[in-house]
Amino acid sequence: MSALTNTPAPAAVAGPPAPEASARQRRLRAWATRAPLLPALIFMIVITQLPFVATVFISFMDWNALYPDARHFAGFENYREVLSDEALRRSVLTTVLLTVTVVLVSLVLGLVLALLLNRRFPGRGLARTLLIAPFLLVPVAAALLWKHVLFNPEYGLLNGLLNWVFGDGAAQPQWVTDHPLPAVEAALIWQWTPFMMLILLAGLQSMSAEQIEAARIDGAGNWQIFRHLTLPHLRRYLELGTLLGSVYIVQNFDAVFTITSGGLDTANLPYTVYQTFYQAHENGLASAAGVLVVIGSLILATFALRVVSSLFREEVAR
């Protein structure tokens, strides 16, 4: 120990003093610059990266929490089981279906609303505020609202309205039981459309009015302006909405948990992972499924990061 601490000191003295001191000073200054960053960086690595390493580790073990003594190394056994398990494979399909439907529908609705809101009209601020409100409900509260207050077949608002409009003998569908996945999707679309609208509205507002004016003077119609000016300008915002929406909705747990509790083929991957370890106590299997979710998300994330970075570079260059 003492030998190690002693050696650098004579070396520092022996070397040419001026450049050594300045190099040290430079290193010191670099660390002084880095210092404010370090707490946040270390915190993130410890809290988000270490658990993931542990998940990868556990995913190679046969480990049921109810039989902790039988824990042993299992190689790729969990992955084989996860990939060949019918229920898990179905939950992969459900996740894809749920994410694609919710993202696409809310993106289209969000685009329509953003275009409509991007004009001057009386009460525009209020209309915008009303439209944002669904996004500002606690997700569990929004899911409860749809499940009990809107979808309930006996006294829900949807069937109530049907009854009102069509009188006695109106159809009274069992919304959740008959269409479980669309029911979950409807609730999510309602919450996520405002998100898409906000992003696209920001995109529309960053368009230059002069360019549109010039095109109009050149005789371009509304559709031509939308097709050749607005859409190309919005492309990146559409991509961003799609990717961020996907990243958030792939991870959705609250709506599935609340509306169907994963029943009726609506269990998505996060719900399945939760159930595998929380109810079935299969730690190894749950971890393997978790690792697969991560791999799926990483593919999405690579694209998402690319879009964010291109917008970011533009922002910095400006």
Next chain:
Amino acid sequence: MSATATAPDGAARARSARTRQGLLSLVTWALSLAFFLPIAWMVLTSFHSESDAATNPPSLAASLTLDGYRDFFGADGGASPWPSLLNSLVASGGSTLLVLVLALPAAYALSIRRVEKWTDVLFFFLSTKMLPVVAGLLPVYLFARDAGLLDNIWVLVLLYTSMNLPIAVWMMQSFLAEVPVAVIEAAQIDGARLPTVLSRVVAPIAAPGIAATSLICFIFSWNEMLFARVLTGVTAQTAPVMLTTFITSQGLFLAKVCAASLMISLPVLAAGFAAQDKLVQGLSLGAVK
């Protein structure tokens, strides 16, 4: 009409354009109201008695009552919601404070006095946001259990901090970068030292952005349910976990569900409307201004 030869055509076109604009405004309003209808209905239902709330067709004009809210606050001998609300407040408020403490210096090192490779660091923060939380859930649970930290609100404070830190670093980085370097240099030439520069020059310019960032972090923590459900039980239960007790129907309970959902969403609605202009920036992780 016949007095001028060319005017009718122009006037008619202007009139039809105005009609079209009016129609579009009408459509916009109809859609906005349609989106808001479920919330309006929830508010109305929360003020109805349980029997009026559960009629088909719906009873619009039923008399109003505060019973749903009294029920929510435990008037009928039910559990009081205050411990859960307080837990949510501690988890959200505590993690937001911790986020600020960690994110402000980090954002400083990524915007005003930049470390080398600062964009790489920024993207590292962002990439952690893309990892699904469910992948780390099990090890976190096992760790909390073995350390005797299950049902402990401070575990949630730490987890929510890690959940929001990337967003906060990105947002604050962009707010601090808006502070002109020339202003900072001028202050330094005038002999101001770092703390003075930060409090007198940087803070006033960046303050609205920092406030919006805090509100957005608060919203995300308040909304979180998966970690809260797995890691808390009785004493540290948060408000969204309390809401999950309404998942299975319990007879006539619509008014109570609506009252509870509204009361628990109230802080989020307030924070969200307060941060409205900066909401997009937070949600898009700072990519859109």
